[in-house]
Amino acid sequence: MADLLQGSLGHVVVVGGCGFLGHHIVQQLSHNVETRVSVLDLFTNRNRIDSPRISYYDCDITNLETVREIFAKTKPDVVIHTASPVFSGPQNELMYRVNVVGTDNLLKAAQEYGTRAFVYTSSASAIMGPVGTDIINADERWPVVYGDAQPEYYTTTKVLAEKAVLAANRTPATLLTCAIRPAGIFGEGDVQALPGMLTASRKGQSKFQLGPNNNLFDFTYVGNVAYAHLLAAVALMHTHKLSVAPLDSERVDGEAFFITNDQPVYFWDFARTVWREAGDKVAVDPSKIWILSTSLGLLIAGIMEWIFWIFGKTPNLDRSKVRFSAMSRYYSIDKAKKRLGYEPIVDIEEGIKRGMKDLLRREAEANAQKTDKKGQ
Amino acid sequence: MKSSEILYLLARPQELRSIIQWKLWHQPVHERDPTKESPELHKCFFYLDMTSRSFSAVIKELHPELLVPICIFYLILRGLDTIEDDMTIPLEEKVPLLENFVNILDQPGWTYSGNHEREKDRDLLVEFHYVITEFGKLKPAYRDIIRDITERMGAGMARYAQDKEHVVAGIQTIKDYEQYCHYVAGLVGEGLTRLFVEGKLANEMLMERPDLHESMGQLLQQVNIIRDIHEDFVDHRKFWPREIWSKHVDKFEDLLDPAHRAAALNCSSDMILNALRRAPDCIYYLAGIRDQSVFNFCAIPQSMAMATLSVCFRNPALFERNVKISKGEACQLMMESTQNLETVCGVFRRFARKIHQKNDPRDPNFLQISIACGKIEQFIEGIFPSQVPGATAVGQGATPEALEKKKAEEAESRWDMVYMMLAVLATLATVTLLMLGVAWLAGARFDLAFEQIKQGNFKIPAPAEAAKQVQEARGHGEL
Numbered sequence: 001m002a003d004l005l006q007g008s009l010g011h012v013v014v015v016g017g018c019g020f021l022g023h024h025i026v027q028q029l030s031h032n033v034e035t036r037v038s039v040l041d042l043f044t045n046r047n048r049i050d051s052p053r054i055s056y057y058d059c060d061i062t063n064l065e066t067v068r069e070i071f072a073k074t075k076p077d078v079v080i081h082t083a084s085p086v087f088s089g090p091q092n093e094l095m096y097r098v099n100v101v102g103t104d105n106l107l108k109a110a111q112e113y114g115t116r117a118f119v120y121t122s123s124a125s126a127i128m129g130p131v132g133t134d135i136i137n138a139d140e141r142w143p144v145v146y147g148d149a150q151p152e153y154y155t156t157t158k159v160l161a162e163k164a165v166l167a168a169n170r171t172p173a174t175l176l177t178c179a180i181r182p183a184g185i186f187g188e189g190d191v192q193a194l195p196g197m198l199t200a201s202r203k204g205q206s207k208f209q210l211g212p213n214n215n216l217f218d219f220t221y222v223g224n225v226a227y228a229h230l231l232a233a234v235a236l237m238h239t240h241k242l243s244v245a246p247l248d249s250e251r252v253d254g255e256a257f258f259i260t261n262d263q264p265v266y267f268w269d270f271a272r273t274v275w276r277e278a279g280d281k282v283a284v285d286p287s288k289i290w291i292l293s294t295s296l297g298l299l300i301a302g303i304m305e306w307i308f309w310i311f312g313k314t315p316n317l318d319r320s321k322v323r324f325s326a327m328s329r330y331y332s333i334d335k336a337k338k339r340l341g342y343e344p345i346v347d348i349e350e351g352i353k354r355g356m357k358d359l360l361r362r363e364a365e366a367n368a369q370k371t372d373k374k375g376q
Numbered sequence: 377m378k379s380s381e382i383l384y385l386l387a388r389p390q391e392l393r394s395i396i397q398w399k400l401w402h403q404p405v406h407e408r409d410p411t412k413e414s415p416e417l418h419k420c421f422f423y424l425d426m427t428s429r430s431f432s433a434v435i436k437e438l439h440p441e442l443l444v445p446i447c448i449f450y451l452i453l454r455g456l457d458t459i460e461d462d463m464t465i466p467l468e469e470k471v472p473l474l475e476n477f478v479n480i481l482d483q484p485g486w487t488y489s490g491n492h493e494r495e496k497d498r499d500l501l502v503e504f505h506y507v508i509t510e511f512g513k514l515k516p517a518y519r520d521i522i523r524d525i526t527e528r529m530g531a532g533m534a535r536y537a538q539d540k541e542h543v544v545a546g547i548q549t550i551k552d553y554e555q556y557c558h559y560v561a562g563l564v565g566e567g568l569t570r571l572f573v574e575g576k577l578a579n580e581m582l583m584e585r586p587d588l589h590e591s592m593g594q595l596l597q598q599v600n601i602i603r604d605i606h607e608d609f610v611d612h613r614k615f616w617p618r619e620i621w622s623k624h625v626d627k628f629e630d631l632l633d634p635a636h637r638a639a640a641l642n643c644s645s646d647m648i649l650n651a652l653r654r655a656p657d658c659i660y661y662l663a664g665i666r667d668q669s670v671f672n673f674c675a676i677p678q679s680m681a682m683a684t685l686s687v688c689f690r691n692p693a694l695f696e697r698n699v700k701i702s703k704g705e706a707c708q709l710m711m712e713s714t715q716n717l718e719t720v721c722g723v724f725r726r727f728a729r730k731i732h733q734k735n736d737p738r739d740p741n742f743l744q745i746s747i748a749c750g751k752i753e754q755f756i757e758g759i760f761p762s763q764v765p766g767a768t769a770v771g772q773g774a775t776p777e778a779l780e781k782k783k784a785e786e787a788e789s790r791w792d793m794v795y796m797m798l799a800v801l802a803t804l805a806t807v808t809l810l811m812l813g814v815a816w817l818a819g820a821r822f823d824l825a826f827e828q829i830k831q832g833n834f835k836i837p838a839p840a841e842a843a844k845q846v847q848e849a850r851g852h853g854e855l
Contacts, residue, residue, distance in 0.1 A: 129768040137757035141765040147771055213731055216750050264754055269746035272737040284737035294790075302793055330754065349743045 007235055008034030010251060013076035015061060015106060018082030020189045021182075023047035024226035025080055030054060035260040038074045040067075041083070049188065061335035064109075071109040078233045079110050081165075082121040084158070086191060092153050099157035100164070103331055107168045110175060117176050117236035119229050123158045124183035124218070124258055134136045134215075139332040149280060162256060169254035176236040176253035180228050181261045183331055187222030187351055188358035197274045198359060206275050206283035206317070208290050210297040211266050211326035216264040218330045221351030226343040228259040231340040250339060258334040261348045265331035273349065277284035277356035288348075296320040381703075383693065391704020398707035402714070404437040405669040419506040420447055427454045427497050430680075434673045441575045442670070444510065445518040449567060450508045451500065452481065452526055457560075458501055460533045464492040467537060474534040478527035480504075480518075483510055519572050525567035532559030546614025550650070552618040554594065557601070561593035568674075577667035588664075591657030592674070596652040599681040602688055605631065608699055620646050623740075632695050640695055645741050648689050652731070652748040655682065655724060656755035662758065663717055675713040675720045682727040683709055690734045701722060721756040728752040 006029075009326045016022040017039030019122035030038050030051050037054045044056040054208075057070050061083060085098050092190055103120065110118050127142040128135060162179045169177040186193040200206055235252040244251070275283035282288050294302070301322045304315040336342040346354075385392040410418065424432045424447050435447055459465065459473050469490065477544040480486045486508055500507075511519065536556065536584040547553045572578035580590060601608075601615040608615055609632050621628060624643035630636040633645060658678050663673040683701045688694050701709075710720050728749040735745050757763075816822065 052559055127768050133768050134763070136760060136763040136767055137754055138763065138765075138768065142771055143766055145769040213733075216753060263747045264750040265743065265746045266732060266750065269735065269737075269743060271734075273743045276742075286736060295792075298789065299792060299796065302789075303796070330750075332754075332758065348747065352743075 002185075003031040003033075004227055004230055005032045005035065006236075007232065009230075009237065010077030011036045011074060011077040012080060012233070013038045013040060013071075013074055014060075014175060015081040016121075017041055017077065018044050018047045019082060019084075019189075020191060021222055021225055022082040022221050023049065023127065023189065023228050024187070025082065026054060028223075028226050028230055038076065039072070046369040061105055062097045064105045065110045065150045067105045068112070070306065071115075072122060073114040075113050076110075076115055077107060078117045078119070078237070079115050080119045080121075080229050080233060081106055082229075084121070092103040094152050095157045099154075099161045101123060103161040103164055105254055107164060109157065111168065111172060114174065116174055116240060117233050118165060118168070118178075119232045119236070120162060120177065120179045121225075121229070122162040122165075122181045122256060124181045124217050124260075124329075125155045126159050126181055126256075128152075128155065128163060128329075131320045132327050134328040134349065135330065136149075136216075136328050137330060137332050138258075140258060140335050152276070159197045166256065173239075176239055178232050178236060178252050178254065179256040180232055181258045182228070183218040183219050183258065183329070185222050185225055187218050187355045190222070190355055190359065193219065194274060194326050194352075194359050196269050198278055198356075200271075201275045201278050201283060203316070204282075206271070206280050207288055208292060210292050210322050211294040212291070213266050213268040215267050215326060215328040217270060217328070218260040218264050219348060220259060220261045220272050221344070221346045221348060221355075221358040223346050223351070224261055225259055226271070227345055228257070228336065228340065228342050231342055232257070235340055241335055245262045252339050255335075255339070257334050257340060257342075258331040259336055260331050260333050261344045261351070262333055262337075263344070265348065267325055270348075270352075275350050277352060278360065294322065294326040298328070303315065379418055380817060383810060385704065388704060391702055391708075394708035394711065398711055399832075402711070405672065405714075406437055406439055408436055408440075408441070414510075414668055416506045416509045417444065419503065420444075420510050423451055423454075423500045423503075423507070427451070427500055430677070437669055438673055439575070439577055439667050439669045442577065443573055445514050445571055445575075446524070446568070448511050448514065448675075449509060449522050449525075449571070452477075452511070452522060453529065453564060454497060455501055455504055455507070456526065456530060456533065458495060458497045459488075459492060460537065462491050462495050463610060464495075465490055471534045472538055474530045474537065475531040478523050480525065481523060484508055484512065484591055493579055508733075510709050518571060520710045521570045521574065529563050530558055532563070538750050544631075545618075549619045553601075553615070553619075556615070557594050557597040557798050558590065559843055561597035562590045563593070565589035565593035572665070572670055573716065574669075577665070577670045579664040579666060582661065582664045584716050585660075585727075588661040591654040592678070595651055595658055596681050598647070598654070599684050599688075602647050602651065603684055603699060604643075605696070606695055614645060616643070620650075637692055641690055642739050642741070644688065644694055645690065645739050645745060648685055648731070648814060649741050649745050650743070651685060652728075652752070655728070655748075655752045659717075659721060659724060659752075659755060659759070668714075671717075672714040675745040675750055676710055679709045679713040679720060679723045680706065680837060686727040686730040686734075689731045692737075718760050721760060724752055725756055745751045 009029070012035055014022055014026050014037060016031070017026045017037070018041040021038055022039070022041070026037055026039055026049055029035055030049055030053065031052070035053065037051075039054060039056045039231070040061065041056070041061040042058070042060055044058050048056065055074075057074075059066050081103065083098065083102065085094050103316055107118070109115075126144045126146075127138055129145055129149070144159045146156040150156045150159070162181075166179050168175060184193060232252065239246060239251075240252050272283055298319050301315070301317050301319045305318055308315040327350070333342065348355055406749075408421070413421070421436070424435060428435075428450065431450060435450060436443070438446055456474065456477050459470060462470075465473075473488075482778075485505045487504050489498075491498040491501060493652060511522070514522070536559070541548075547556060565591055566586065569578065572601075573580050573583055598690070603752050605616060614628055616628070616631070621643050623646065624639040625631055631640045633640075643761050662671065662675055662678070664676060680701065683705060684699075686702055687699055691699060693699050709723065712723050732746060732749040735742055735749075741743070812822075
């Protein structure tokens with residue numbers, strides 16, 4: 001891949017740089033010969049990129065002293081903070097500690113050690129209400145939903161962190177911050193979107209469709225999200241060079257930006273493309289698809305929840321999944337286009353192909369390991 | 377009306393209703409006044425009716441400022457087209473005619489009778505002096521615009537007529553294809569836009585976005601080319617570009633071969649995708665029109681084009697006959713296209729969804745078509761948002777009615793659940809009773825079972841022991 005940056009970003013710390021999104025950011029930064037990268041992650045033994053310009057540090061960001069030590073050593077110009085626990089279950093304590101306390105620690109260190117640009121990976125869910133509430137062409141004017149109004153605690157912690165990051169803008173005057181809110185990330189290294197859909201296909205669930213499939217959805221290729229982070233960092237560094245404060249309509253610092261592939265697609269069309277790449281023959285034949293209305297889907301999911309509840313288990317299909325697959329959820333990214341100069345660099349279909357190639361390879365490796373173990 | 381048509385409509389009251397409504401209620405925005413027209417202009421309108429079925433009605437309802445200029449513009453282009461289409465005119469005669477057509481406009485009395493006897497619009501050129509006379513009476517600004525477009529279109533047509541490869545082998549690249557559509561339709565879009573703006577009936581911003589009127593022409597022309605694949609093939613014309621069909625079939629002829637129908641359908645999706653991507657531009661263009669009659673004039677063909685795309689999409693009949701939208705549907709579309717932008721956006725969204733619902737995951741362009749349809753919906757949301765900031769935050773932005781509705785829905789779904797459970801229990805009870813009944817009929821002794829349970833014997837007794845117990849219960853032994 002070519003160098004996407006023009007000029008140097010100096011010394012960049014990528015927090016969570018061994019994670020799904022983080023390692024794509026590190027990858028893109030690695031093509032710029034003038035930029036030095038330090039990766040901070042809880043475990044730095046996965047997704048490593050071998051380059052003399054990249055150093056790896058094991059770091060638990062919930063521990064302020066460790067963070068301070070590394071910042072004292074690296075003195076980064078730019079911090080890109082992508083670290084976040086995987087969205088799953090009600091692990092409230094961990095979510096709060098990583099997203100809120102961890103982000104606060106990073107901000108403190110950035111303020112103390114003279115960081116100039118701080119880019120935070122927020123979430124497009126920040127404006128999302130209860131699952132099933134449509135999001136139709138929403139933009140940054142939509143208010144964030146958190147606290148009592150936000151049914152997902154994970155999202156509340158992301159919003160709190162985003163608020164802290166944006167509040168730290170220009171405090172001190174040499175620190176500029178902004179937040180990127182990506183919607184539905186997928187791609188190589190994906191542990192949620194594509195694997196979830198592949199599992200559904202392997203279990204034969206791909207022959208069902210919930211709802212009439214008129215709901216548009218944003219899915220965003222991880223490489224585009226990574227690219228948006230670089231653009232944001234560049235824009236913040238550029239803002240430093242301005243002799244006067246930027247116009248409100250051009251500002252990047254202190255602002256949040258939705259990032260998508262700018263290609264909203266009908267929810268099940270995305271899934272069917274994934275299933276087509278997985279070689280699923282049933283899911284691509286419209287005559288073999290069972291279409292259940294949303295209300296019937298909710299009823300069945302409700303009964304499943306009851307039955308599984310009796311046996312003390314959680315079903316694969318629950319009502320929130322039904323609502324999720326029947327809701328609209330897409331954004332307008334005009335602000336990012338205008339202020340960051342963002343345009344997706346990889347088409348959604350190409351992104352699915354790349355992501356599935358990687359996922360099928362991982363699946364094959366896992367299967368091979370299983371048979372190896374059986375053979376022993 | 378043919379009896380088959382009457383039967384068709386009787387079976388579809390919805391369409392019949394649309395036709396009746398259109399005939400009864402449609403009121404033209406403007407009506408031409410034939411009493412004030414010169415005999416030459418009268419002739420021009422006669423030829424307009426003769427040469428155009430779809431356009432004459434909308435042209436005749438145009439704002440008086442542009443009624444005559446657009447009628448004359450149409451007839452001039454039709455004259456040019458009649459020369460280009462006629463394959464019996466030798467090239468050495470045709471090419472200079474096309475190239476010099478612009479000069480003919482300033483030659484009073486010019487007529488042409490070189491067309492083949494069977495050329496349907498031959499008479500227009502035989503009496504072309506009427507058009508030239510009326511052209512001379514137009515405002516100079518309008519004449520300049522019409523001259524400019526005529527000159528460029530004539531030159532383009534002359535180039536294609538001489539291009540042997542194009543005639544024999546058909547259009548090669550997508551670029552050529554779009555270039556061709558530009559000459560026959562994009563230029564018309566430009567001319568009309570300049571006339572609208574000159575007549576102050578459209579926003580002058582439209583002149584700064586030439587890509588928008590180009591898309592208007594491209595969409596209409598591409599839809600014609602897609603729809604006419606069968607007819608054009610019979611006439612030995614190949615407008616579908618090789619760059620597209622060669623991805624799906626080996627030879628152009630295979631498109632029409634039933635043995636390759638699946639590949640041909642995928643090819644038609646590819647063509648439709650190309651046209652569909654123009655739709656958001658067309659909506660944008662329509663937003664720039666200021667006058668109702670001009671809006672109708674522009675919107676009706678666009679709505680028809682979207683409807684045609686949707687009937688052609690994944691329709692095998694496309695390769696067997698001329699696929700058309702029904703008369704009833706056409707009337708409904710005309711009603712919807714003569715109101716306002718929001719209604720027309722509704723038409724675009726309806727057909728985008730119809731296309732998306734017919735989309736097939738095995739089609740190589742499956743996701744791209746989904747994206748193109750999504751883009752149309754998103755573009756419409758950009759103009760007429762259905763959601764306001766805060767709509768996603770329950771308690772913060774939701775209206776009391778919406779909350780009330782949500783509560784009612786939740787209550788309803790809870791009751792659904794209760795009814796469902798009751799139904800399950802009732803079914804179970806019925807089945808249990810039936811089974812018990814059948815067992816009883818077959819001779820089961822429930823009285824004995826009850827007796828045992830009363831005594832606290834829940835275990836199933838061993839057969840021998842059971843027999844003994846039964847005997848004891850009966851009170852006497854058998855030998």
